[in-house]
Amino acid sequence: MAERPDQAGEGSAGQSIEGIQTTFSSRELIYPSIVAFLAWVVCVYDYIMFGTLLPKMADDFGWATATSTAIATIVSVGTFFVAILVGPMIDYVGRKRSLIITTAGTGLSSLLTGLTPAALAAPFLSIVRAISGLGYSEQAVNTTYLNELYGNRKSRGFVYAFVQGGWPIGVLLASAFTALLLGTVGWRGVFMLATIPALIVAALGFRLRESPRFLAMQRVRQLEKENQHEEAVEFGRHFDIDVHHVEETTLQQIFEPDIRRHTIFLALAFLTNWIGIQVFAVLGTTVLTEGKGVSFGSALTVLIVSNAAAYIGYLCHGFVGDRIGRRLTIAGGWVISGLAYTLMLFGPSSQGFVLTMYTIGLFFIIGPYAALLFFMGESFPTRVRGTGASFVNAMGPIGAISGGALLTAFLTLTGDNMVLAAFLSGALATVLSGLLMLGTRDVKDPSEAEVTGGSTA
Incomplete structure (x- = not known):
């Protein structure tokens, strides 16, 4: 039997299995x-x-x-x-x-x-x-x-x-x-x-x-088409690739019982977080000026602050995610963001306080996306990694539409009270997105995603 690939990813570069280079x-x-x-x-x-x-x-x-x-x-x-x-x-x-x-x-x-x-x-x-x-x-x-x-x-x-x-x-x-x-x-x-x-x-x-894992998955699918199921399972084991449900479409597979819960919770977390992003990042200028009476002076200032916070946040959350796990990093970041926005909305209206809380909120709502995107990839098995990541990613535009609609609806219900409307539509959604992350699989190693709790037979 061929040896399995070096899961550490830091072994001798150029190692190959079945003619496929597995380490770089x-x-x-x-x-x-x-x-x-x-x-x-x-x-x-x-x-x-x-x-x-x-x-x-x-x-x-x-x-x-x-x-x-x-x-x-x-x-x-x-x-x-x-x-x-x-x-x-x-x-x-x-x-x-x-x-x-x-x-x-x-x-x-x-x-x-x-x-x-x-x-x-x-x-x-x-x-x-x-x-x-x-x-x-x-x-x-x-x-x-x-x-x-x-x-x-x-x-x-x-x-x-x-x-x-x-x-x-x-x-x-x-x-x-x-x-x-x-x-x-x-x-x-x-x-x-x-x-x-x-x-x-x-x-x-x-x-x-x-990708070596895609090349291996291609071979698995080819063996399955040729009705060589046992050979497909054995070949998959060489690469630690789960071959469950490969006869189904990948969109069907992400809703099979072994990963259905993970797909749903991750998609809902992504969607609800985009509601918060729509309210506080995309419509942030409106919330700040109408809700807190603060003006940045120009839209360029908003742009610089938000994107500087985003980039630094990406690096920090990427670093922390490697050490304590990406799921916990994302969940914690989003809950902190929601709390920061809540303090911004109901706290003092001084420009220094508002802008500080706004920047902290942006740091913790946008920064975790570096950890999130990588988590989306490593938490789905090879056979559906692209489909799972893309399905979750597709929730973004729906969340954005929902965020704008919810803010408008709550403004109507509260008599144009921007502070309360932004809290009900944006801050609560941001906290909820962090809590929903805790319902996803706790995957800290790419190979863990391949173990889905069923038989490969």
């Missing part, structure tokens, strides 16, 4: 980490740019605010469905190819947005911007792919935090380039120029190696 040196991991980081940056760039430029597009097309809001909502729903489909693509087409497709798809989304025909702008954008769901889902590709390359390295979560840090960097680049280029090339030109870096990064993806 740190040097060999630099290139895929950089490409994954760049892919996430360009995907975030496109994703954020639509929201940034939507008011300008609305002016050009003569849309009322209600029309813009409706289109943004339709795009979010479309993003959800595209994100759901990305999961099976990761698991069946491959991690490497999925990174290329999601990044190139982002470039296509930017290009088509720039070419929007004025006569059909609303329906055209509703469809085309849904393609940006590919870019939004690129982070699910990253967590699946890098989880399987990093193996069980002690600092894998901290290293991944640098990759996930592409979000605040992408946000800042989108804002900066929009400010620099909008007056020269217009919103169409800004979108079309964004196509270039996306296609360059997609091209870099062709030099990536495929």
Whole structure:
């Protein structure tokens, strides 16, 4: 029998099993980490740019605010469905190819947005911007792919935090380039120029190696198709790969009894946390100015504070997650965030106190996403790692829609009391998301996800 791969991930580089290289040196991991980081940056760039430029597009097309809001909502729903489909693509087409497709798809989304025909702008954008769901889902590709390359390295979560840090960097680049280029090339030109870096990064993806666990899973599925079940089970054991339910679609598998509870709790935690993010991060300026009478002076200040807090938070939570476990790190961070926002809302209205609590809240609501994304990858077995991560990730747009709707509803119910409405819709949802995390599987090692409590027969 062939030896199992080195689960520590730090053994001799180049070790192979059944012709598949299973261990990599740190040097060999630099290139895929950089490409994954760049892919996430360009995907975030496109994703954020639509929201940034939507008011300008609305002016050009003569849309009322209600029309813009409706289109943004339709795009979010479309993003959800595209994100759901990305999961099976990761698991069946491959991690490497999925990174290329999601990044190139982002470039296509930017290009088509720039070419929007004025006569059909609303329906055209509703469809085309849904393609940006590919870019939004690129982070699910990253967590699946890098989880399987990093193996069980002690600092894998901290290293991944640098990759996930592409979000605040992408946000800042989108804002900066929009400010620099909008007056020269217009919103169409800004979108079309964004196509270039996306296609360059997609091209870099062709030099990536495929994940060894995906290659092994391909072989398992092939053996199952050939009715060689015992051989498939034995081959899977060489790689510590669980082969339960492989005859079913991956979307069916994530709701099988062995991981159903984990899927549901993780998805609900992600969704409710995005409600909090929508209220305090996306609509944070409104909450602060109308609820606490505080002004940052400019939207740029809000942007800098939130994204600086996010990036530092990513690194800190990535580091802590490696030491005390990612599930506890995420749950604790989100509960602290919800409490900080509650103190901000009901505490003194002095600018120093409010901004301090707001920054702490942002640090602990956004920072845990570095640990969360990596946890999403390591907590699902290889056979559904991409589908599980993508399904959970797809809850984000639904949470965002729900957050805006809940805030509006509570404002109506409380007579436009922003403090109470933000607490009921955002702060409570943030605390709840942390508590829901405690219902997920406590996985501290990638191989633990493969043990699902059933027979492989």
